[in-house]
Amino acid sequence: MKIGVLLKQVPDTETKIKLKADGSGIEENEIKWVVNPYDEYAVEEALKLREKNAGSEVVIVTAGPARAAEATRQAFAMGADRGIRIDTTGVSIDLYGTALILSKVVLEEKFDIIFAGKQAVDDDCTAMIQFVAELSSLPHVSPVEKFELGADGKSATVERPVAGGMKEVIDIELPCVLGCEKGLNTPRYASLPGIMKAKTKPIVEKKAAELLGSEGLRVTTAGWALPPERATGKKIDGEPNVVVEQLVKFLREEAKVI
Amino acid sequence: MQKIFTPEMLTEEQKALGATALDFIQKEVLPVSKQIEAKEPGLVPKLLRKAADIGLLMVEIPEEFGGLGLGKVASTVITEKSAEQGSYEVSFLCHTGIGTLPIIYWGSEAQKKKYLPRLANGEMLGAYALTEAGAGSDALGGHSTAKLSADGKFYVLNGEKLYITNGGFADLFTIFAKVDGHLTAFLVERNFKGLSFGPEEKKMGIHGSSTVAVAMQDVQVPAENVLGEVGKGHKIAFNTLNVGRWKLGAGSLGSCKELISRSAKYVMERVQFGRPIGKFQLIRNKIAECAMRTYMLESLVYRYAGTLDEAHAKAKDGAEKVKQLEEYVIEASAAKVYGSETLQFVADETVQMFGGYGFCDDYEVERFYRDCRINRIFEGTNEINRLLIASTFIKHMITPPMTEQSKTEQIASSDFAPSSVVKKVAAYLAGVGAKKYADKIVEEEALLAVVADIVIEGYAIESGMLRAMQTKDKLQGEMVRTYMAARIPLLKVAVRQQLVNIAAGDKKEFAKLEKALDEIIPEIVYDIGKGMDLIAAAVIPA
Numbered sequence: 001m002k003i004g005v006l007l008k009q010v011p012d013t014e015t016k017i018k019l020k021a022d023g024s025g026i027e028e029n030e031i032k033w034v035v036n037p038y039d040e041y042a043v044e045e046a047l048k049l050r051e052k053n054a055g056s057e058v059v060i061v062t063a064g065p066a067r068a069a070e071a072t073r074q075a076f077a078m079g080a081d082r083g084i085r086i087d088t089t090g091v092s093i094d095l096y097g098t099a100l101i102l103s104k105v106v107l108e109e110k111f112d113i114i115f116a117g118k119q120a121v122d123d124d125c126t127a128m129i130q131f132v133a134e135l136s137s138l139p140h141v142s143p144v145e146k147f148e149l150g151a152d153g154k155s156a157t158v159e160r161p162v163a164g165g166m167k168e169v170i171d172i173e174l175p176c177v178l179g180c181e182k183g184l185n186t187p188r189y190a191s192l193p194g195i196m197k198a199k200t201k202p203i204v205e206k207k208a209a210e211l212l213g214s215e216g217l218r219v220t221t222a223g224w225a226l227p228p229e230r231a232t233g234k235k236i237d238g239e240p241n242v243v244v245e246q247l248v249k250f251l252r253e254e255a256k257v258i
Numbered sequence: 259m260q261k262i263f264t265p266e267m268l269t270e271e272q273k274a275l276g277a278t279a280l281d282f283i284q285k286e287v288l289p290v291s292k293q294i295e296a297k298e299p300g301l302v303p304k305l306l307r308k309a310a311d312i313g314l315l316m317v318e319i320p321e322e323f324g325g326l327g328l329g330k331v332a333s334t335v336i337t338e339k340s341a342e343q344g345s346y347e348v349s350f351l352c353h354t355g356i357g358t359l360p361i362i363y364w365g366s367e368a369q370k371k372k373y374l375p376r377l378a379n380g381e382m383l384g385a386y387a388l389t390e391a392g393a394g395s396d397a398l399g400g401h402s403t404a405k406l407s408a409d410g411k412f413y414v415l416n417g418e419k420l421y422i423t424n425g426g427f428a429d430l431f432t433i434f435a436k437v438d439g440h441l442t443a444f445l446v447e448r449n450f451k452g453l454s455f456g457p458e459e460k461k462m463g464i465h466g467s468s469t470v471a472v473a474m475q476d477v478q479v480p481a482e483n484v485l486g487e488v489g490k491g492h493k494i495a496f497n498t499l500n501v502g503r504w505k506l507g508a509g510s511l512g513s514c515k516e517l518i519s520r521s522a523k524y525v526m527e528r529v530q531f532g533r534p535i536g537k538f539q540l541i542r543n544k545i546a547e548c549a550m551r552t553y554m555l556e557s558l559v560y561r562y563a564g565t566l567d568e569a570h571a572k573a574k575d576g577a578e579k580v581k582q583l584e585e586y587v588i589e590a591s592a593a594k595v596y597g598s599e600t601l602q603f604v605a606d607e608t609v610q611m612f613g614g615y616g617f618c619d620d621y622e623v624e625r626f627y628r629d630c631r632i633n634r635i636f637e638g639t640n641e642i643n644r645l646l647i648a649s650t651f652i653k654h655m656i657t658p659p660m661t662e663q664s665k666t667e668q669i670a671s672s673d674f675a676p677s678s679v680v681k682k683v684a685a686y687l688a689g690v691g692a693k694k695y696a697d698k699i700v701e702e703e704a705l706l707a708v709v710a711d712i713v714i715e716g717y718a719i720e721s722g723m724l725r726a727m728q729t730k731d732k733l734q735g736e737m738v739r740t741y742m743a744a745r746i747p748l749l750k751v752a753v754r755q756q757l758v759n760i761a762a763g764d765k766k767e768f769a770k771l772e773k774a775l776d777e778i779i780p781e782i783v784y785d786i787g788k789g790m791d792l793i794a795a796a797v798i799p800a
Binding site: 070073074077189190191192193194195196198199 | 281313
């Protein structure tokens with residue numbers, strides 16, 4: 001099987017986001033970049049599928065600047081076979097554009113199945129799976145908590161959580177795009193031999209500008225601002241009846257929420 | 259300017275190795291830290307085998323024997339990232355260091371082929387047995403014996419080894435015993451008949467690591483299991499410790515960094531007098547001091563690793579590699595002494611900053627405090643290491659070692675003035691001492707210890723300095739200046755007293771000696787307070 005994984009490099013979740021001095025975007029200098037945590041589930045599921053189907057390969061597809069190759073190498077260290085990086089350096093690109101260039105690679109590679117994290121933890125748009133699936137004319141399910149390949153190898157049964165603690169069980173035809181959720185598996189370690197082998201695995205580069213063609217921006221960014229800092233809280237001391245009275249007064253007169 | 263290896267030069271790949279090591283510690287080891295400390299049977303070996311599954315035990319083993327054939331730099335990164343749980347760390351270092359390295363350096367092809375792949379994949383776990391009840395620091399004074407059988411097929415070992423790390427579960431031991439009075443190393447498998455093991459020692463720290471006595475009663479060891487040459491065991495014993503000492507420095511470095519990050523966070527959470535204690539100068543200075551010393555340690559440990567990697571890469575065979583280990587004996591001992599004492603300082607100050615909470619085990623810093631105490635004792639006590647450093651330094655002054663890269667030449671002629679000052683002082687004191695005491699200088703241990711202190715500090719300062727000059731990092735530069743301004747006057751006081759002793763209290767004689775000292779060490783006038791402020795501001799979150 002030819003298994004594709006859509007991978008995104010994101011800032012470490014503990015990063016303190018700072019804006020550039022001129023307000024033109026996020027200051028990237030001090031950011032520690034990591035593989036999007038949900039994408040690790042995607043890589044693991046792909047590797048598990050490869051292990052069960054001899055002769056399969058796992059291909060990592062990512063869009064981003066040169067540094068994004070590090071994330072692909074981390075997936076190599078876990079065991080993925082090769083990579084494709086769409087270089088976005090110097091290209092203004094929005095969600096739709098990113099989905100478009102990824103889908104072009106997906107169509108070109110003719111993957112049997114595509115895994116991706118259910119969302120990227122940087123912008124949390126939770127939209128890429130649906131966009132890529134639509135632009136590639138493939139079915140999709142997200143988030144997926146359980147995956148099993150059908151006996152015919154041409155379909156799969158997946159579980160998707162729905163409201164009220166229930167689960168939808170869905171039969172889906174391959175090829176398809178699946179958004180991976182926490183709990184689907186336990187991602188393996190990047191092993192030391194894996195890390196050493198990673199540098200010998202190929203990453204093919206493509207140019208975002210070429211794949212985009214005449215497609216321009218559908219979304220423009222008006223500006224960047226950090227959320228306002230939270231005001232310090234107020235502590236009311238005293239006997240319960242006095243405290244409640246005070247609290248109601250504050251909520252009514254100062255916070256004006258009741 | 260001399261170019262040295264610095265952590266800033268780590269490749270993406272080397273960092274990734276460290277990231278996996280840390281990932282493993284956080285996901286597999288820390289969650290069971292309490293069980294490790296409670297000595298849950300089988301847990302530590304199980305963790306080591308899990309570590310082997312992802313390649314953490316194969317780093318320095320050559321590729322043809324199932325390893326990765328990586329060098330000391332890669333190993334340093336992994337070691338320092340494995341330091342958060344002391345008991346596990348000691349077990350891990352024992353296996354990958356003194357448990358495995360003797361075979362890498364001295365093993366025959368057959369021995370390497372037989373044992374290294376199994377040590378790499380965790381099928382066998384290693385240990386090292388040198389110490390005996392009467393042979394601790396006096397490592398050659400052991401009473402264990404080995405006698406060749408009449409048919410020459412095997413040696414019969416008798417005796418008892420003490421304080422053997424990993425002894426409770428290790429499958430393979432490098433055991434030292436005397437053949438006709440000459441120390442020899444043997445590879446002994448756990449299941450060889452006649453080997454028995456004592457109960458776990460009740461220790462002050464690293465409670466979860468295994469430390470037992472190993473008794474040998476007519477243990478038959480095949481003749482092909484002699485490691486290296488018969489009668490040359492002392493070479494193996496001492497050089498293995500050399501490598502172990504650098505590893506101990508690397509492990510101490512990891513613990514120091516972990517403690518600093520914990521205390522920097524804690525002092526901004528703990529509020530007294532209406533403000534975080536991290537806003538008070540005495541607390542900020544503690545963190546600045548810890549950071550400065552740790553920076554020097556980091557510079558020193560990576561420099562040693564880089565130097566050995568470069569040297570080993572050019573070595574044509576194993577024997578030359580061993581020679582290189584011998585050549586850098588001062589640096590290895592300095593990493594051990596400076597590392598263990600820096601960690602002791604950092605752990606102590608961390609407990610102090612945590613106050614009453616630091617004294618209780620919920621906050622875990624007391625574990626680091628207890629665990630680190632052994633570092634000043636094992637792999638050669640710091641006292642033994644100081645004597646070794648000073649005597650080697652003096653020996654090198656008289657007969658410099660062979661190769662061009664030799665440390666002594668650097669010590670005698672560094673192109674960097676301020677750190678060469680420190681070296682000149684060491685050479686001066688050693689010179690004056692040697693003139694007075696001649697061969698008897700070996701008995702003047704107090705003087706030798708001061709020489710060693712200067713050499714160690716000189717190596718630390720120079721490493722920190724060369725690094726700061728390479729990176730041109732302002733904070734690093736500040737740490738070096740502040741550190742030197744704080745340390746050099748203290749060294750001077752110690753040297754001065756030794757000169758008084760050498761002059762036997764004669765004021766005129768002393769005045770002459772002191773004048774020369776003053777000429778070597780210029781007066782340092784530097785605002786340390788400002789330096790500490792800058793360092794603290796960089797380490798403690800705002």
